[in-house]
Amino acid sequence: xxxxxxxxxxxxxxxxxxxxxxxxxxxxxxxxxxxxxxxxxxxxxxxxxxxxxxxxxxxxxxxxxxxxxxxxxxxxxxxxxxxxxxxxxxxxxxxxxxxxxxxxxxxxxxxxxxxxxxxxxxxxxxxxxxxxxxxxxxxxxxxxxxxxxxxxxxxxxxxxxxxxxxxxxxxxxxxxxx
Amino acid sequence: xxxxxxxxxxxxxxxxxxxxxxxxxxxxxxxxxxxxxxxxxxxxxxxxxxxxxxxxxxxxxxxxxxxxxxxxxxxxxxxxxxxxxxxxxxxxxxxxxxxxxxxxxxxxxxxxxxxxxxxxxxxxxxxxxxxxxxxxxxxxxxxxxxxxxxxxxxxxxxxxxxxxxxxxxxxxxxxxxxxxxxxxxxxxxxxxxxxxxxxxxxxxxxxxxxxxxxxxxxxxxxxxxxxxxxxxxxxxxxxxxxxxxxxxxxxxxxxxxxxxxxxxxxxxxxxxxxxxxxxxxxxxxxxxxxxxxxxxxxxxxxxxxxxxxxxxxxxxxxxxxxxxxxxxxxxxxxxxxxxxxxxxxxxxxxxxxxxxxxxxxxxxxxxxxxxxxxxxxxxxxxxxxxxxxxxxxxxxxxxxxxxxxxxxxxxxxxxxxxxxxxxxxxxxxxxxxxxxxxxxxxxxxxxxxxxxxxxxxxxxxxxxxxxxxxxxxxxxxxxxxxxxxxxxxxxxxxxxxxxxxxxxxxxxxxxxxxxxxxxxxxxxxxxxxxxxxxxxxxxxxxxxxxxxxxxxxxxxxxxxxxxxxxxxxxxxxxxxxxxxxxxxxxxxxxxxxxxxxxxxxxxxxxxxxxxxxxxxxxxxxxxxxxxxxxxxxxxxxxxxxxxxxxxxxxxxxxxxxxxx
Numbered sequence: 001x002x003x004x005x006x007x008x009x010x011x012x013x014x015x016x017x018x019x020x021x022x023x024x025x026x027x028x029x030x031x032x033x034x035x036x037x038x039x040x041x042x043x044x045x046x047x048x049x050x051x052x053x054x055x056x057x058x059x060x061x062x063x064x065x066x067x068x069x070x071x072x073x074x075x076x077x078x079x080x081x082x083x084x085x086x087x088x089x090x091x092x093x094x095x096x097x098x099x100x101x102x103x104x105x106x107x108x109x110x111x112x113x114x115x116x117x118x119x120x121x122x123x124x125x126x127x128x129x130x131x132x133x134x135x136x137x138x139x140x141x142x143x144x145x146x147x148x149x150x151x152x153x154x155x156x157x158x159x160x161x162x163x164x165x166x167x168x169x170x171x172x173x174x175x176x177x178x
Numbered sequence: 179x180x181x182x183x184x185x186x187x188x189x190x191x192x193x194x195x196x197x198x199x200x201x202x203x204x205x206x207x208x209x210x211x212x213x214x215x216x217x218x219x220x221x222x223x224x225x226x227x228x229x230x231x232x233x234x235x236x237x238x239x240x241x242x243x244x245x246x247x248x249x250x251x252x253x254x255x256x257x258x259x260x261x262x263x264x265x266x267x268x269x270x271x272x273x274x275x276x277x278x279x280x281x282x283x284x285x286x287x288x289x290x291x292x293x294x295x296x297x298x299x300x301x302x303x304x305x306x307x308x309x310x311x312x313x314x315x316x317x318x319x320x321x322x323x324x325x326x327x328x329x330x331x332x333x334x335x336x337x338x339x340x341x342x343x344x345x346x347x348x349x350x351x352x353x354x355x356x357x358x359x360x361x362x363x364x365x366x367x368x369x370x371x372x373x374x375x376x377x378x379x380x381x382x383x384x385x386x387x388x389x390x391x392x393x394x395x396x397x398x399x400x401x402x403x404x405x406x407x408x409x410x411x412x413x414x415x416x417x418x419x420x421x422x423x424x425x426x427x428x429x430x431x432x433x434x435x436x437x438x439x440x441x442x443x444x445x446x447x448x449x450x451x452x453x454x455x456x457x458x459x460x461x462x463x464x465x466x467x468x469x470x471x472x473x474x475x476x477x478x479x480x481x482x483x484x485x486x487x488x489x490x491x492x493x494x495x496x497x498x499x500x501x502x503x504x505x506x507x508x509x510x511x512x513x514x515x516x517x518x519x520x521x522x523x524x525x526x527x528x529x530x531x532x533x534x535x536x537x538x539x540x541x542x543x544x545x546x547x548x549x550x551x552x553x554x555x556x557x558x559x560x561x562x563x564x565x566x567x568x569x570x571x572x573x574x575x576x577x578x579x580x581x582x583x584x585x586x587x588x589x590x591x592x593x594x595x596x597x598x599x600x601x602x603x604x605x606x607x608x609x610x611x612x613x614x615x616x617x618x619x620x621x622x623x624x625x626x627x628x629x630x631x632x633x634x635x636x637x638x639x640x641x642x643x644x645x646x647x648x649x650x651x652x653x654x655x656x657x658x659x660x661x662x663x664x665x666x667x668x669x670x671x672x673x674x675x676x677x678x679x680x681x682x683x684x685x686x687x688x689x690x691x692x693x694x695x696x697x698x699x700x701x702x703x704x705x706x707x708x709x710x711x712x713x714x715x716x717x718x719x720x721x722x723x724x725x726x727x728x729x730x731x732x733x734x735x736x737x738x739x740x741x742x743x744x745x746x747x748x749x750x751x752x753x754x755x756x757x758x759x760x761x762x763x764x765x766x767x768x769x770x771x772x773x774x775x776x777x778x779x780x781x782x783x784x785x786x787x788x789x790x791x792x793x794x795x796x797x798x799x800x801x802x803x804x805x806x807x808x809x810x811x812x813x814x815x816x817x818x819x820x821x822x823x824x825x826x827x828x829x830x831x832x833x834x835x836x837x838x
Contacts, residue, residue: 007511008511014503015500017553115335
């Protein structure tokens with residue numbers, strides 16, 4: 001009889017463990033930056049226009065999205081970013097800044113041309129200065145910065161459909177210092 | 179025109195889902211009502227599913243060959259510059275396609291099983307069809323609705339993202355299909371086991387079918403694992419072949435339980451013992467195969483093998499696995515008593531039966547240690563919120579003693595008789611092997627081996643080899659005496675007369691060769707990290723290496739720095755050309771190791787980054803006896819091949835024939 005009980009226990013134990021484990025993302029590397037003031041940067045823009053200054057967005061929620069034209073998963077999240085860009089354009093409290101890092105200017109521009117413009121602007125960071133300051137580990141990675149200039153969230157890997165409603169809006173609702 | 183194919187495939191896969199549902203329903207109906215009409219419906223459905231999924235897979239391959247980048251999966255895993263060979267095999271280069279490939283294999287197996295066992299297993303067949311149909315439905319739902327390879331991109335990009343450069347290697351091309359053949363292959367013996375539990379007949383026939391399918395799947399899984407190790411060794415460029423990565427472990431666990439099954443099923447055939455245990459083993463093997471699939475695709479564990487993470491997909495796979503596990507083990511627990519062994523006692527402690535029992539103990543404990551080490555980080559992260567990783571040190575510490583135990587049993591098990599043995603008899607049989615088995619470690623000690631496991635391992639290898647060699651020797655001598663034929667033809671006849679047994683013995687010899695390779699490369703390897711400028715000279719072991727020059731090279735879809743390294747040992751001179759490749763579409767440079775391999779050792783040179791002015795980092799390994807591992811795998815494959823050719827002509831003894 002004993003073995004029957006043990007089999008049941010082991011099997012359900014493993015299943016429960018998986019069910020619990022499903023929620024955590026193994027690629028989340030704990031970042032010490034959460035709830036710290038965001039590191040400011042001023043960088044040339046990928047479109048060649050006016051330089052991009054993070055601090056200038058103070059007072060709004062900022063989604064900082066690190067990507068590169070060499071990164072396959074960035075292509076995966078790209079359609080969602082286009083959609084998100086439209087959302088940001090329609091709201092006054094939310095902006096998106098892309099950071100194209102470890103890339104060539106041609107590569108970055110060609111990517112946007114081929115897969116669609118995002119409707120928001122991108123900083124160009126070929127030497128990975130911003131990426132290193134921000135502790136970027138891979139691509140894509142995204143940070144959410146509150147209106148008070150604090151980093152509230154780091155997302156590793158592609159953003160997925162529904163992310164804004166499920167993750168960002170609740171944070172907006174909590175509010176963030178000014 | 180190009181776009182049409184993929185839609186044909188998509189439609190075929192959708193139709194296959196409907197027919198797989200029909201297959202399941204008709205199978206159950208046929209099993210419950212014992213009406214052959216329903217059984218025929220299920221059979222036709224199974225055959226049609228196989229045809230339709232063949233079409234679906236072909237459509238994806240054609241889309242690859244036509245560079246149809248309007249197919250999202252093609253755009254993600256191919257490019258215009260990708261060589262044709264990799265275009266055709268990119269089918270299993272990513273999550274969606276490999277899953278489609280998985281279901282395709284399952285449908286083929288289910289069709290072959292239907293056809294092969296149609297007349298021989300009338301009792302099991304309806305349930306076999308129902309269970310395979312249900313698994314097909316589960317996987318097809320996943321393929322079609324949560325990770326569809328048929329998804330389209332509008333507008334279609336002009337070029338794709340290219341196949342992951344790590345996968346652009348022949349070793350990698352063959353690694354996944356063999357692994358899948360193994361994983362999917364276990365679904366047939368699993369379905370037989372479930373069918374046996376459901377219909378409750380304990381005939382001998384399904385045992386034989388189960389054994390053969392398991393042997394086949396086991397051979398495929400072994401080959402797949404070895405290809406993976408080979409690929410890691412030649413492509414990843416870290417000088418090793420096995421890293422105890424969670425996904426490697428996931429393929430190793432079913433291998434261990436299947437190996438246990440292949441041994442203990444012999445006891446069931448011979449003596450009618452271990453029935454429930456064998457069913458447990460085979461169900462566990464399949465469950466572990468599913469677990470492997472789950473671990474790779476749900477994003478629960480991080481690993482070099484992991485596919486992109488998607489919560490919805492993870493939930494589905496988990497739910498599917500929960501259903502399969504709870505159903506299978508539930509049925510086993512409720513119905514096991516129907517199949518009680520008739521002669522459930524061991525006659526003596528010293529007999530082949532008990533040797534098999536110990537063998538099973540070792541294999542199951544080994545599988546448990548691997549399971550524990552694999553799941554521990556997940557448990558820690560989930561329950562305690564801590565990031566830990568369990569790596570080679572744990573596994574080597576726990577696993578090597580178990581492996582040595584298995585090795586010892588391999589020698590003893592062959593010598594010990596069935597039913598009734600005695601300690602005295604065993605000692606007398608083993609006595610001639612003890613002196614060489616003790617002498618070998620002594621020689622190795624003088625040869626410079628100091629590690630206790632290495633010394634024990636060497637002794638055991640000699641011991642096992644001697645027992646196996648004498649087994650052959652005795653058989654051949656008897657044949658020669660009786661039939662007066664030459665040595666070689668006596669050996670040939672010996673093997674041909676009892677292919678199952680000698681296939682097993684040959685497989686053991688293959689394992690032995692591999693163990694020699696493990697000991698050599700695990701304990702005696704040397705490694706050197708250094709920066710060289712052109713003209714610099716360095717020594718490793720007996721080799722003198724000269725870094726002569728650095729030059730650029732380019733091929734279809736990559737360009738590289740190539741170092742010219744001259745290696746000299748005594749009379750032997752070899753030029754090694756390690757490369758640092760940059761594939762277009764990927765920023766990650768790939769090190770292409772240069773290897774000079776002999777039976778004695780591998781000289782393994784990896785080119786690193788530029789350091790300082792004109793300097794290049796190098797990593798040089800001297801790995802003794804690595805080739806023995808690949809040869810051993812070849813011998814193992816030969817052994818399984820021999821064992822598989824012995825079909826149904828098993829001496830039937832007095833067991834009842836047939837099932838119904």
